[in-house]
Amino acid sequence: MSVHDWEPVIGLEVHAQLLTRSKIFCSCSTAFGAPPNTQVCPVCLGLPGALPALNRGVVDMAIKAGKAFGCRIAERSVWARKNYFYPDLPKGFQISQYELPICKGGAVPVPQPDGGVRKVALTRIHLEEDAGKNVHGSTGSQVDLNRSGVPLVEIVGEPELRSAEEASEYLKALRLALIYLGINDGNLEEGSFRCDANVSVRRKGSEKLGTRVELKNINSFRFVRQAIEHEIERQVAAIERGEKVVQETRLFDNEKGETRPMRTKEEANDYRYFPEPDLPPLVVSPEWLGKVQVPKLPHERMAELVAAGLPATDARTLTADPKLVELHARIVEAAGPEAGRRAANVVTGEVARLVNEGGLDLSAPKFQPAQIAEVFRLQDKGTLSSTAAKDVLAEVLRTGKAPAQIVQEKGLAQVSDESALETVVDGVIARSPTEVEKYKAGKKNLLGFFVGQAMKELKGKGNPGVLNALFKKRLD
Amino acid sequence: MNSSLLPLGELARALERGEARPSAVLEECLSRTARLDGKVHAFLRLTEDQARAAAKAADDRRARKAPLSPIDGVPVGLKDLFCQEGVETTAGSRILKGYHPPYDATVVRKLREAGAVLVGKTNMDEFAMGSSTENSAYGPTRNPWDLERTPGGSSGGSAAAVAARFVPGTLGTDTGGSIRQPAALVGCVGMKPTYGRVSRYGVVAFASSLDQVGPFAQDVRGVALLLRTIAGRDPNDQTSSLRPVPDYDAELEKSVRGLTIGVPKEYFGEGLDPAVEKSVRAGIAALEREGCTVRPISLPNSPHAIATYYLVATAEASSNLARYDGIRYGYRAQTGGSLLELYEKTRAAGFGAEVKRRILLGTYALSAGYYDAYYLRAQKIRTLIRRDFDQAFAAGVDAVVSPTSPWAAFRLGEKVDDPLAMYLNDIYTVPVNLAGLPGISVPSGFTQAGLPIGMQLVGRPFEEGTLLRLARAAERALALPHRLPPLLERS
Numbered sequence: 004m005s006v007h008d009w010e011p012v013i014g015l016e017v018h019a020q021l022l023t024r025s026k027i028f029c030s031c032s033t034a035f036g037a038p039p040n041t042q043v044c045p046v047c048l049g050l051p052g053a054l055p056a057l058n059r060g061v062v063d064m065a066i067k068a069g070k071a072f073g074c075r076i077a078e079r080s081v082w083a084r085k086n087y088f089y090p091d092l093p094k095g096f097q098i099s100q101y102e103l104p105i106c107k108g109g110a111v112p113v114p115q116p117d118g119g120v121r122k123v124a125l126t127r128i129h130l131e132e133d134a135g136k137n138v139h140g141s142t143g144s145q146v147d148l149n150r151s152g153v154p155l156v157e158i159v160g161e162p163e164l165r166s167a168e169e170a171s172e173y174l175k176a177l178r179l180a181l182i183y184l185g186i187n188d189g190n191l192e193e194g195s196f197r198c199d200a201n202v203s204v205r206r207k208g209s210e211k212l213g214t215r216v217e218l219k220n221i222n223s224f225r226f227v228r229q230a231i232e233h234e235i236e237r238q239v240a241a242i243e244r245g246e247k248v249v250q251e252t253r254l255f256d257n258e259k260g261e262t263r264p265m266r267t268k269e270e271a272n273d274y275r276y277f278p279e280p281d282l283p284p285l286v287v288s289p290e291w292l293g294k295v296q297v298p299k300l301p302h303e304r305m306a307e308l309v310a311a312g313l314p315a316t317d318a319r320t321l322t323a324d325p326k327l328v329e330l331h332a333r334i335v336e337a338a339g340p341e342a343g344r345r346a347a348n349v350v351t352g353e354v355a356r357l358v359n360e361g362g363l364d365l366s367a368p369k370f371q372p373a374q375i376a377e378v379f380r381l382q383d384k385g386t387l388s389s390t391a392a393k394d395v396l397a398e399v400l401r402t403g404k405a406p407a408q409i410v411q412e413k414g415l416a417q418v419s420d421e422s423a424l425e426t427v428v429d430g431v432i433a434r435s436p437t438e439v440e441k442y443k444a445g446k447k448n449l450l451g452f453f454v455g456q457a458m459k460e461l462k463g464k465g466n467p468g469v470l471n472a473l474f475k476k477r478l479d
Numbered sequence: 480m481n482s483s484l485l486p487l488g489e490l491a492r493a494l495e496r497g498e499a500r501p502s503a504v505l506e507e508c509l510s511r512t513a514r515l516d517g518k519v520h521a522f523l524r525l526t527e528d529q530a531r532a533a534a535k536a537a538d539d540r541r542a543r544k545a546p547l548s549p550i551d552g553v554p555v556g557l558k559d560l561f562c563q564e565g566v567e568t569t570a571g572s573r574i575l576k577g578y579h580p581p582y583d584a585t586v587v588r589k590l591r592e593a594g595a596v597l598v599g600k601t602n603m604d605e606f607a608m609g610s611s612t613e614n615s616a617y618g619p620t621r622n623p624w625d626l627e628r629t630p631g632g633s634s635g636g637s638a639a640a641v642a643a644r645f646v647p648g649t650l651g652t653d654t655g656g657s658i659r660q661p662a663a664l665v666g667c668v669g670m671k672p673t674y675g676r677v678s679r680y681g682v683v684a685f686a687s688s689l690d691q692v693g694p695f696a697q698d699v700r701g702v703a704l705l706l707r708t709i710a711g712r713d714p715n716d717q718t719s720s721l722r723p724v725p726d727y728d729a730e731l732e733k734s735v736r737g738l739t740i741g742v743p744k745e746y747f748g749e750g751l752d753p754a755v756e757k758s759v760r761a762g763i764a765a766l767e768r769e770g771c772t773v774r775p776i777s778l779p780n781s782p783h784a785i786a787t788y789y790l791v792a793t794a795e796a797s798s799n800l801a802r803y804d805g806i807r808y809g810y811r812a813q814t815g816g817s818l819l820e821l822y823e824k825t826r827a828a829g830f831g832a833e834v835k836r837r838i839l840l841g842t843y844a845l846s847a848g849y850y851d852a853y854y855l856r857a858q859k860i861r862t863l864i865r866r867d868f869d870q871a872f873a874a875g876v877d878a879v880v881s882p883t884s885p886w887a888a889f890r891l892g893e894k895v896d897d898p899l900a901m902y903l904n905d906i907y908t909v910p911v912n913l914a915g916l917p918g919i920s921v922p923s924g925f926t927q928a929g930l931p932i933g934m935q936l937v938g939r940p941f942e943e944g945t946l947l948r949l950a951r952a953a954e955r956a957l958a959l960p961h962r963l964p965p966l967l968e969r970s
Contacts, residue, residue, distance in 0.1 A: 045582050045681075049802045051575065052562045052584055052681040054716050084798050086845070088822055095801020146806065275845035277854060280687035280795055282717055 009204045009242075011235045012212055013170050014126075014162035017177060018155050019187040020133065020195040021064045027132050027154035028055030028098065035193055039138070039147035047152035049093030054281050061154040062285065064186040065105050065130050066295040068156060071184055072125060074109030079286050080129075082279035087272045090146050091135040099157075101276045104129035105285065111160070112302045113176040118315060120302045123173050124161040130285075131155050156186075162201065162212070167231035171224055174198060179301050183325050191222050198227060202234045204242070213238070214248040218262055220255050230255040234262050304328050308347075311340070317347045320355070326365040330354065330372055338376035349375060349396065357400055369403030377406045385419040385466050386410065419466035421473065424457070427465070428473045431456045442478055450474055483507035483554075484963075487647035488700025491549045494541060501537035501552025504647075505530055505596055508554045512598075512645040515966060520620045521630075521640035523559050525599035526566055530554065533596045540594065549728070550704050551594030556640045556649040559600040560607060560683035561692075563587050570683040571603040571615040571633075574829030575809045584681025585716065586650060586692050586709040593708045598646050601636030605831045606800065607657055607685040609633050610904035613895050614833045621891070622665055623964035624930055628888040631661030631904070634695070638665045641695045642931075642964055648696045648705050652682060654689045655788055656884075656908025659920035662695055663883035663933020666922045666964075668702045668950065669695045671908075673940045674915035675720040677706075678713030684799040686792035687718075689912040699921065699951040703727035706943060720941065727947050735952040736770030738877040738945070743778040746881035746907050754926045759882045762923035762934040765956035766880070766949065776876060778867040783860050784910040785902055789837075790844045790857035791913070797841030803829060836898065865914040872939050878949055881907045883920040883933035907935060917943045921950040922959060929965075 026033055029046035045053040069076045083101035106128035113121045133155050135148035158177065164170045178196055181187035189196050198221050203213035216238065221230050238248050252271070253262040299307075301322045308318035308328075321328045327350050334346040357363035378399060382392040387410065398409045410416050418424060431453055432439055442449040453474045458465050482490060482499035493499040509527060516522055537552030546552070557563065560570040562580035569575040583591070590597060604614035612620040612635030622630040623643040630639040634651025638661030641649050651658040653671035662669025670693045677692040684690060694705035710724040742763060747756060767773050805811035805825030812824035830838070844853040871879060884904055894901040911918040916937050923934035934953065938946040 045580075048807065050562075050580065050582075050808070051568070051570070051578070051683040051802070052560075052580070052679075054680050056715055056717055086798050086801060088801065088804060090804075090806045090818070093802060093807060095804060096798050273847045275798070275842065275847075275850075277794060277798070277845055277850070280718075281684075 006236060006239050008207055009235070009239050010207045010209070011165060011231070012162045012203045012205060013164040013166075013231060014201045015160045015164070015170060015174060016199045016201070017158045017160075017174070018197040019158065019181055021061055021154040021156060021186050022188060023058060023060045023064065023154055025058055026152035027058050027061050027130070028152055031152065033153045035195070037149055039145070039149060042149040043151070047093070048148055049095075049151075055098060057282060057285070058154065061130060062105070062287065063295055064154075064184075065128060065156055066287065066292060067184050067186055067297055068128055068158070068181070069106035069109065070295060070297045071180065071300055072106075072109035072111055072128075074106035074125065074128060076287060076292060077103060077105055077107065078288075079103065079284050080105040081284045082282040083276045084279050086275040089134070090144070091137045091148070091151070093135065093148060093151055097132060097134060098279055098282070099131035100129035103284075105287070111173060111177050111180065112300060113173050114302050114305065123163050126159040126161055128156050128158050131157060162203075167228040167235070170200065170231055171228050174227055175224060176301070179323070179325070183298055183300055185298065191224070194222065197222065200227065200231055200234075202231055202238070203248070204235055204238045214250050216248065216250065217252045218255055219252060219265065222257075226255060226257050229257075229260050230262060233260060237262065301325075308343075311343050313343055313347050317344075317351055320351045321347060327351070327355065330365065333372035334375045337373040338379050342376065342379060345379060346375070353393070353396055354400060357397075363400055369401070370399050371403070374399045374403070374406055381406060381410065385469070386416055388417050388464075388466075391415040391417065414464075416464065417466045418461055418464050419469050421469060424461075424465060424469055424473055427457050427460050428453075428470065428477060430460070432477060439478065481507050483511065483647070484644050485647065486697035486701055487550070487553060488696065488698040488704060490553060490647050491701070491704055494552050495546070495549070497541070501534040501541060501596060502531070504552070505534040505554050505598070508598065508644075508646055511643070515643060516645060518621065518626055518966065519623055519639050519643050519645075520618060521601055521636045521643060521645055522556065522599045523569065523571075523602050523617055523636065524567060526597060530596050530598045533591075533594075537594050537596060546594060548593035548708060550648075550708055553595055553648060554598045554646045555590055555595045555705075556598050556601045556637060556646045557587065558603050558634050558637045558649070558651045560603065560652060561587050561600075561650060562681040562683070563597065563600070566600065568600065568683070569616070570607070571605040571617065572830065572834070573616040573810055574803045574825070576616075578809045580681070582681060585678035585713045587681065589709050590650075595708070601634070601640050601649060603636055604633035604657075605834050606683065606796070607633040607652055607654055607690075608796070608833050608837055610656065610660055610901055611889070611891070611894065612636060612661075613891060614831055616831055619891055622888045623966045624665065625888060625928075626966065628890050628930070629664070631664035631884070631888065633657040634669075635661050637695050638662055638667060638669065641665070641667045641697060644963070644967060648694060648701055650692060650694055650705070650709070652685070652690055652692050653908075653912065654685050654691075654792060655912050656905035658693045658695065659908050659918055659933070659935055660884045660904055662920040663922075663935075664888040664931065666925075666931025666933070667695055667697050668699050668919065668921050668954075669693065670702050670706060670919040670943070670946070671911065671917065672706060672710065672943055673720070673917045674912075675718050676710050676917070676941065676943065678711070678716040678719045680713055680715035686795040687799060688795060689788075689792055691912070699947055699954050700728060700731060702919070702950075703731055703947045706947075722941055725944050727944050730944050730948055731951050733948055734770060735766065735949055737772070738770075738949065739772045739774055739875050740766055740949075741774055741776035741871050741876035741879045743776050743781065743871075743879055743881060745778050745781045750885050750903065750906070751882060752886040755882050755884070755886060755932050758924035758932040759880070759934045762921075762953055762957060763880055765953055769952040769956050771949070771952075774876065776871050776874075776879070778864075778871065778879070778910065780860065780863040780867050781910045784864055784913055785906060787857045787860045787864065787913060788905075788909045789840060789902065790853050791861060793837045793841030794844045794854050795841065797838045797845065800830075800834070800838055805829070833898070861913045864910050868910075868914045868916060868937070877938070877942075877945055879937040881935050881937070883907060883935040887926045887928075887930035887932055911937050916940060917946055919946045919950050921953050923953070923957065924959065925962075
C-alpha cells in the first residue's frame with residue numbers, strides 16, 4: 004500500500020481580517036504596525052466595566068462576502084462568548100458567533116486550469132474579534148493589544164478538498180475573491196489572512212471519514228501545500244504501521260517542514276460558549292441586505308473579458324490581480340470598448356513589467372487611466388509613431404505627466420501634415436533624378452528608398468504612411 | 480435642622496430656594512462621615528478634595544441661579560464598582576486593589592454633568608456577590624440602626640451611607656436585589672430600574688443580563704431626581720433602551736386612584752417574618768386608602784427564581800470575571816512558575832470565597848455536556864417567570880406588591896456560613912431581575928426592635944414613573960414618624 008491507495012479529506016478554516024478603519028467593538032484604529040499598545044481603549048483592553056458596541060461596517064463586509072458566495076444570510080444572528088484564558092485575550096473570552104452565525108451555506112468559486120469553475124461548498128461564515136499578540140523576548144513575554152478587537156470573518160469550508168494542491172487552489176481563489184470584494188488585504192505574512200486545515204485520510208472508495216487532525220500556524224501558500232502533504236503522509240504511515248490517528252491539534256513548523264502535536268482532544272479547551280449578554284442579537288433587515296453592493300468576483304470578470312474578445316491568457320493575467328483588471332477597465336472606459344485588447348496589451352505588458360521591476364506602485368499610481376487612452380488617440384491620429392507611443396506611455400506610467408506635454412518636451416510628435424512634408428518630398432525627388440527615372444521605369448520597390456531619404460531628413464518623425472502616399476502621388 | 484439631614488428631594492428644593500449652599504451641605508456631610516463612619520464603614524474611600532472643588536463650582540452656579548439640574552450641588556456616593564477616572568475602584572475585591580480606572584462610567588459622567596458632588600466610593604460585597612456586605616475584602620459595613628447588624632447587600636455601603644445621613648443620595652447596582660434589599664434593611668428608598676433603562680458602561684460587571692444601576696435616597700423624590708439624571712440611551716451600552724426618559728418628578732404627586740395592585744400569594748408564604756408581613760400589609764392598606772384597587776394574584780414560577788438565578792448569574796459571572804488574571808491590572812501573585820500557575824495563584828489569592836464559589840458554579844453550568852441541563856433550562860424558566868408577570872400586567876395589574884426581604888436586618892455573621900440561607904434574602908427580589916422589570920423598595924414601618932422594614936413594588940417595563948408615584952403615595956399615606964438611626968440620635 005502507498006499514499007495512492009488513500010484519499011485525503013481536507014477542509015479549510017480561514018480567518019480574514021476585515022478592512023474596516025476601526026475595530027469591531029470600539030473606535031480604535033485597525034492600522035497594522037503601530038507601536039505596541041497605542042491603538043487601544045478600555046473596550047479592547049477589556050478593562051473592568053467596558054462594554055462592546057458593534058461597528059456596523061463590519062457587518063456590511065460579512066454581508067458582502069455572504070452575498071458574493073451565495074450564502075444564506077441570517078436575519079437574526081447571535082453573538083457568543085468563547086471562553087478561555089490567554090494573555091493576549093484581555094477579557095478572558097472572545098466575542099464570536101456560534102450557534103447562529105451571520106452566513107450559512109454558499110460556495111467559493113475556484114477557477115480551474117481548463118477554464119471552468121469549481122464550486123467548493125462553505126459551511127458557514129461568522130464574525131468575531133481578533134485577539135492581541137504575545138511577544139516573547141529574552142527578558143520575558145509581553146502583550147501587544149493593538150490587534151485586540153480587529154474584526155475577523157471566519158470562513159469555514161466543507162471538507163470537499165482531496166489534495167494539498169486543491170487546498171492551495173481553493174485558498175488562492177478565496178483570497179483573491181476577498182480582495183475583489185474589498186474586505187481583506189490578503190496578506191498572509193502580516194497575518195491578516197490566516198488558515199487552519201482539517202486533514203484526515205480514508206481508504207479510497209470508503210465513505211467513512213477518518214480521524215481528523217487540525218493544523219495551525221500555516222502562513223504561506225507554499226506552507227499550506229507542505230503542511231498538508233506532510234500530514235497526509237504522516238497519517239497514512241501511521242495507519243499502515245497499524246497505529247491510530249489521534250484527534251489533535253498540530254502546529255506546522257515551517258523550518259523543519261513538518262507538523263508536531265500542540266494539544267490532544269483531552270487537553271482541548273472547553274470553550275463554554277454562551278450567548279453574549281452585552282450585545283443584542285444582530286438583526287439584518289431586508290433593507291440593509293439590499294443596500295450592500297457586491298463587486299464582481301474574479302471568475303465573473305474573466306468571463307466578461309473573454310466575452311469581450313480578449314484571449315483567455317490575457318484575461319487570466321489581468322484578473323489574477325484586481326489592480327490590473329481595474330486599471331484595464333478604466334482605460335477601456337476612457338478609450339472606448341474597441342480598445343479592450345490594446346489596453347490589455349499595455350496592462351499585461353508595460354504596466355506589469357514596471358510593477359514587477361518595482362518602478363510602479365498601482366496602489367498609488369501617479370497617472371490617470373485616461374492618459375493611457377490619450378496616448379492611444381495620439382497614435383491613432385498619427386501624432387505618434389508606434390515606437391514614440393511606447394516611449395510616451397512609459398513616461399506617463401512613471402511620472403503621470405500629460406502625454407501632450409511629454410510629446411512636446413521630447414519632440415516626439417510625428418509630422419503628418421502634408422504641406423510640411425511636401426517640401427521634403429519635393430527636395431528628395433529633386434536630389435534623386437536617377438532613382439526617379441528607375442522608379443518610373445517600373446522599379447516600384449524604390450519607394451522605400453524615397454521614404455527612407457525623407458525620414459532621414461525628418462529625423463524619423465515623418466509619418467511613413469503620409470510620406471508613402473505623397474511620393475506615390477508625385478511619381479505615379 | 481441641618482440641611483444635610485434633609486432627604487434628597489427636600490434638599491433639592493432648599494438648594495433651589497437658596498436656603499442651602501452646596502459647600503455647606505458637603506462640609507456637614509463630610510464632618511458627619513468623619514465622626515461616624517469609623518463605626519459604620521459605609522465608605523471605602525472619600526474624594527474630599529475633588530468634592531470640595533465640585534461643591535464650590537456648584538455654589539457659584541446656585542448663586543447665579545443657573546444650576547445644571549435639580550441635583551446641582553447635591554453630595555452623592557458611588558458604590559465601588561462605578562469606574563471613576565483616576566479614583567481607585569475595587570468592586571470590594573482584593574484582586575482590584577490599587578486599580579485606578581482611566582475613564583468614567585456613563586452614569587458617573589451624567590452625575591458630573593448634572594452638577595452632583597461626588598463624595599466617595601462605598602463598600603460592597605465583592606463583585607456585588609452577597610446580601611450583607613460581609614463579602615467585602617475590606618471588612619463589612621454595619622447597619623446604622625443597629626451596629627451589630629448588616630445593612631444588607633451587595634450595595635450595603637451605599638444604603639448605609641444614606642441611612643446614616645453621610646450623603647443624601649447614592650448609586651448602587653442590583654443584580655438580584657442588591658439595591659432593594661439593603662434599602663429595606665436600612666429604611667431608605669432604593670430603586671432597580673427596568674433592564675436597559677440605565678447604562679451599564681463603566682460599571683464593573685457581575686451578571687450582564689441582570690445588572691442594573693439604580694439610586695438610593697431617603698425619599699421617593701430623591702430617587703426620582705437621581706433616576707432622571709442617570710437614565711437614558713448610551714451608545715456605549717447596546718443593551719440600553721432608546722425610549723425617552725420622562726420627567727419622573729413632574730408626575731410624582733399625581734393621584735394613584737384607579738391603579739390596580741396585585742398581591743402575589745407566592746410572596747407571602749413560608750419563611751416570611753410575621754412582623755415584616757404585618758408591616759407590608761399595612762403598606763398595602765395605605766395604598767388602598769389612596770384609591771388603589773388591591774387584587775390577589777399568582778406568580779406560580781417565582782418559587783423557581785433562586786435556583787434559576789444561581790445558574791444564569793453565576794454562568795455570566797464566570798465569564799465576566801475571567802479578565803481578572805493578573806496580566807494587565809490589579810493584583811498579581813508572585814510566582815516564578817508557569818502561566819497557569821500565575822493564573823491560579825492570582826485568582827486563588829485575589830478572589831474571596833463567595834466569588835470563587837460562584838465562578839465554580841457558573842463554569843460548571845456552562846461546561847460541555849451540562850449546558851443544556853443547566854444554563855439553557857434556566858433560561859427557559861426565566862422566560863416563564865417573566866411570562867407570569869406579563870400575564871398579571873395584561874390582566875390589568877399596574878404593580879405587584881410584596882415584602883422586599885423576608886426579614887429585617889440580621890446580625891453580622893448570622894448567615895455567612897450558610898450560603899443557601901443567605902441566598903434566600905433575595906427570594907422576593909430575584910424574580911424581578913430575571914424578568915427585567917423595574918422594582919422599588921419603600922419603607923413601610925419598623926419592627927418592635929426598631930429595625931426598618933421595606934415594601935417592594937414591581938411595575939411594567941419602563942413604567943418607573945408609575946412605580947415612583949405609587950411609592951410616593953405609600954410614603955405620603957404611611958407618614959412614618961421621622962426617625963433617625965440611634966447612631967445619629969446619640970451623637
